[in-house]
Amino acid sequence: MKRLRRILSVILVGILITTIFIGCGKNDKTADNTNKTITVEDQLGRKVEIKGDVNKIISSYPISTSLLIALGVKDKVVGVEMKSNDRELYKKAAKEFTTLPGVGSAKSINVEECAKLKPDLIIIPTKLKEFIPKFEKLNIKVIAIEPETLDSFLECVKLIGKAVNSEAKANEIVKYYEDNLEKVEKLNKDITNKPNVYLAGSSSVLRTCTSKMYQDYMIKASGGNNVTSNLNDGYWADISAEQLISYNPDIIYIVQYAKYSVEDILKDSRLKDVKAIKNKKVFMIPSVIEPWDYPTPSSILGILWMTNNINSEKYTKDEFEKASKDFYKKFFDLEVSNKEIGI
Numbered sequence: 001m002k003r004l005r006r007i008l009s010v011i012l013v014g015i016l017i018t019t020i021f022i023g024c025g026k027n028d029k030t031a032d033n034t035n036k037t038i039t040v041e042d043q044l045g046r047k048v049e050i051k052g053d054v055n056k057i058i059s060s061y062p063i064s065t066s067l068l069i070a071l072g073v074k075d076k077v078v079g080v081e082m083k084s085n086d087r088e089l090y091k092k093a094a095k096e097f098t099t100l101p102g103v104g105s106a107k108s109i110n111v112e113e114c115a116k117l118k119p120d121l122i123i124i125p126t127k128l129k130e131f132i133p134k135f136e137k138l139n140i141k142v143i144a145i146e147p148e149t150l151d152s153f154l155e156c157v158k159l160i161g162k163a164v165n166s167e168a169k170a171n172e173i174v175k176y177y178e179d180n181l182e183k184v185e186k187l188n189k190d191i192t193n194k195p196n197v198y199l200a201g202s203s204s205v206l207r208t209c210t211s212k213m214y215q216d217y218m219i220k221a222s223g224g225n226n227v228t229s230n231l232n233d234g235y236w237a238d239i240s241a242e243q244l245i246s247y248n249p250d251i252i253y254i255v256q257y258a259k260y261s262v263e264d265i266l267k268d269s270r271l272k273d274v275k276a277i278k279n280k281k282v283f284m285i286p287s288v289i290e291p292w293d294y295p296t297p298s299s300i301l302g303i304l305w306m307t308n309n310i311n312s313e314k315y316t317k318d319e320f321e322k323a324s325k326d327f328y329k330k331f332f333d334l335e336v337s338n339k340e341i342g343i
Contacts, residue, residue, distance in 0.1 A: 040163050042143040043152060044126050050141050054120040054164050060104035062087065063296050064123040064145055064160060069094050070173060070297045070331040071166040078117045079103040089290040093332040104128075111135065121163060147295040148235070150217050154178075157297070173297055173331065180300050180323075181221060184307050187314045188223035195310060197224035198249035198276070199293070201236050202257050205265050206244060210237050214295040222306030224251065241270040252276040253306070254284040256291045283309060286342020289328070297331055301341075317343065 037051045058079035059065040065080050066089055074094045082102035084090055090097040103113045106125050111134045114122060122135060126146040135142045143163055147153035154174050161170020197219045201207035209215040210231040219226040227247040231237050252265065252274075262282050271277050285292055285302060292302030301324050308320045324341040328334040 038162065038165075040143060040159055042159060043146045043156065044129055044144045046132075046144070048141055048143055048163075050121060050163060052120070056117065056119045056121075057164060058103055058114055058117060058119045058122045060109045060128070061106055061123065061125045061145070063125075063147060063294055064156075065090075065097070066290065066296045066298075067157065067160055068123075068164070071161055071164060071169045073164050073166055076164065078119060079114060081105050087290070088288060089332070092289065093334055111138070115140065123160065123163075148212060148214050150181075150214070150221075153214065153295040153299075156295070176327075176330070177297070177300050180304065184221055184223075184303060184315075187307060188221075188311055191223045191311065194223060194225040195250040196227045196247070196275075197251045197253065197310075198227050198244065198247055199253045200255065200258065200265070202255055203259055204238070205252075205254070205260065205268065205271070206241060207236055207238050210235055214299065215293050218293060218299065218303050218306065219253075221303050223310045224306065244271060245274055248274055249276050250279075250281060251310070252282045254282070255293050256285045256287055258284065287340070288342070289334075289336065289340050298327065301327060305342075 036053070037049055039047055039049050041047055055076055056078045057068065057073065057076050059068055059077060060081050062081055065077070065084075068074060068077055069089070074097070077097065077100065079101045080097050080103070082105050084100065084102060085098040101113060101117065103110050103117070104124075106127065109124060109128055109131055111131060114135070115138050119140060122140060122142040124131065124142060124144050126144040129144055132142055132144065143159065145156045145159065147156035154177065157170050157173050161167045199209050199215050199219060201209065208228045208231070210233065211229045212232065213235050216226050216229055227249050228237070254262065254265070262284055265271065265282050266277055266280065268277070276282055286305065287301070290296070290298055292298055292305065304315070304320050304323055307315045308317055321338065321341070321343050325336055328336045
């Protein structure tokens with residue numbers, strides 16, 4: 001009997017010790033999540049410490065909002081930019097975004113509305129830096145982004161990926177981008193006479209990108225020579241008809257969100273002697289899903305489309321179609337049609 005009691009005592013002690021260790025393990029895990037701190041450096045050079053898990057995110061900028069979808073954290077977004085219900089990408093890949101509170105834009109943000117949503121993190125463009133002290137007074141973490149060059153775009157992907165605990169997906173996006181850029185570089189390395197390309201902005205054919213814009217890089221990566229690379233003041237610039245005539249581009253691209261059409265340019269009597277117009281080499285960047293000239297993950301498709309347009313012998317329309325469909329499936333879980341990608 002004594003021996004049985006000793007055996008039972010040993011068993012009970014074992015159970016008690018196991019229970020204590022399991023309990024401590026659970027507590028440690030909870031503590032780890034609560035006390036976890038990561039430090040990121042945003043694109044203003046600010047060191048931002050983020051404590052605990054980021055479960056509620058606000059993005060007031062379409063560039064970061066679309067990136068959050070590609071990073072697989074759309075379920076954590078609680079506030080977005082205004083007019084989100086107008087964006088086709090959201091309707092297809094993150095329908096919940098169309099009904100989320102609209103808290104700002106690339107030009108302004110409503111601090112009070114953001115505070116009501118109790119976010120763990122807010123993402124804004126650097127041009128809204130004057131709002132940062134207001135958020136800091138409310139103890140709300142905020143990071144600022146400015147992905148206007150290739151390097152700064154890839155840095156932005158890594159920055160947001162780290163901030164929202166999606167570094168693996170961020171690295172996947174960066175690798176996809178770099179692999180395709182390497183492919184494009186090889187395709188275009190033998191182009192001896194690069195076509196002169198002019199990119200027209202949203203409001204008028206006489207509004208164009210400067211050398212500071214991501215669009216400048218896209219044209220160059222695609223095998224073209226951007227005729228407005230000499231413009232260095234600001235981002236979008238207005239020029240005269242005489243200046244466009246003097247550029248005399250071989251190709252004119254129009255952004256997808258332009259308020260005018262290819263026909264409007266072809267019929268513009270002021271520009272009738274421009275090579276691109278005489279040869280009917282005026283094209284609108286396609287895609288009804290989202291603009292491909294924004295510094296977002298899909299801008300790689302803008303580069304691939306331009307590469308096909310400039311160098312179709314080396315990179316065919318069929319190859320571009322496959323790449324586009326693979327991209328949207330891989331990063332947005334979307335099956336897209338030829339019409340949606342402009343083919």
